[in-house]
Amino acid sequence: MNIERWLPYVRWMPSSWIRRLERFLHRIPAVRAEMEKEYSEILSSLEGTVKPYRGKVPTYATLPQKGVAKEAILQMMEDLQRQESQRWQEGYVSGAVYHGDAAWIDFLNRVYALHSQVNPLHADLWPSAAKYEAEVVSMTAAMLGAQPGDEICGTVTSGGTESILLAMLAYREWARDKKGIRRPEMIAPVTAHVSFDKAAHYFGIRMIRTPVDDQFRADVKAIRKAITRNTIVIIGSAPSFPHGVIDPIEEMSELARQHGIGFHTDACLGGFILPWAEKLGYDIPPFDFRLPGVTSISADTHxxxxxxxGTSVVLYRTPELRRYQYFTATDWPGGLYLSPTLAGSRPGALSAVCWAALVAMGEEGYLEATRQILETAAEIKEGIRAIPEMHLLGDGLWILAFGSDTLDIYRVMEFMATRGWNLNPLQNPPAVHIAVTLRHTRPGVAERFLEDLRAAVEHVKAHPEERGRLAPVYGMAATLPFRGVIDELLRRYLDLLYKV
Ligand SMILES: Cc1ncc(COP(=O)(O)O)c(C=O)c1O
Incomplete structure (x- = not known):
């Protein structure tokens, strides 16, 4: 059966029909066999990249009979790290490592080493951990619009995803308690981070995704229409992961306030840039607690x-709201139990490192880092604009998304990979982004990026026949209406990561 011939018709079907059709097709042995062949071709082409050390360094599928010498362990790990560090150290990577200077890392590592045994679950044993976390929360709140006398509060978490999960959990519990909402719904523009879907999935909240405008900003009218009596929270990004644009948070949060529902600003990416960009004179629309409708914010310290x-901060306008994320148990035989976040035992060393990073950077440090990042990003942006085959998506300040009407952008990305670049593929529409970090502010990095991008464009233009390795996967994800196939591929990829 030639499924590809029928795809254009399938794409217009309602998604529930597509799912049923997919389940039906999957029951046909010939289709299943074809799919298995496709999966194993794609995964075996990726296996070499994911498992490059097979046969090169010792492998332990079971415990070694006798402990391996510490020196040998360290040497092997140092070797692997040396190989893996070069790309991010030299600024070839989008996001991922945001500072990365050797002296800075040494400082953070010294702080970590001092605290490697600390577990904030035992606040009585390590009150220093509670001090660091309280101050990290307070410094972040002050940076994000808390005024003296405000009750703004929060917790340190393990990352942006946990901050978002906890905030969504808090809204669910709050809405159940205060409004009796049993079938909670949340509204997020399609561009809001996928961790909101994870929260919806984990906590049984219905996710309503709303469209964005041609600049990839949330469409406020669509959000207004999506509000129901079950809506517990509206979400906006400052900025969004895909295109780096800031949603109209002022209008969106006001809408939430008028309806008596929560509003979460996801400032995981922007929390430690936008306040300083504003001070530097950039035109930054309001997004933080200075807006009365904003009831929570996530901001990533890592x-x-x-x-x-391994750290992030989730902030709430009131201690009352924060309480809904806590977990306590009063009659467990193991004793009275209380835990503010998802994990039980936690790495206190990471909170200590986070505190040390904030205090060592200080306002001046963040201001200067932001200045450098935004200036480098402006240079890269100009360079992308000057390539006729490329266009920017949205007006990101330092997260720069670009695509092409004439070339396969995923193949452009793949060519960039041959030059060492690790960029982020986007979809709907197909595009690629680079999140500019301090690694890119070093002399020559922006020029190298643009030079390689121009070479990539020329190469893809000159070789239309090349298929590439990753490009077909992203191409398939972009065009195939059967989401179950992609989903299965992703799950098999995760399985692959856990293969010894
Ligand atoms: C806007 C935004 N929100 C949330 C997250 C999730 O953060 P994490 O990967 O730290 O869990 C990210 C990650 O890139 C992000 O860009």
């Missing part, structure tokens, strides 16, 4: 806060 990987 991104542009320059802390080590």
């Amino acid at each position: 991104k542009y806060g320059y802390a080590a990987k």
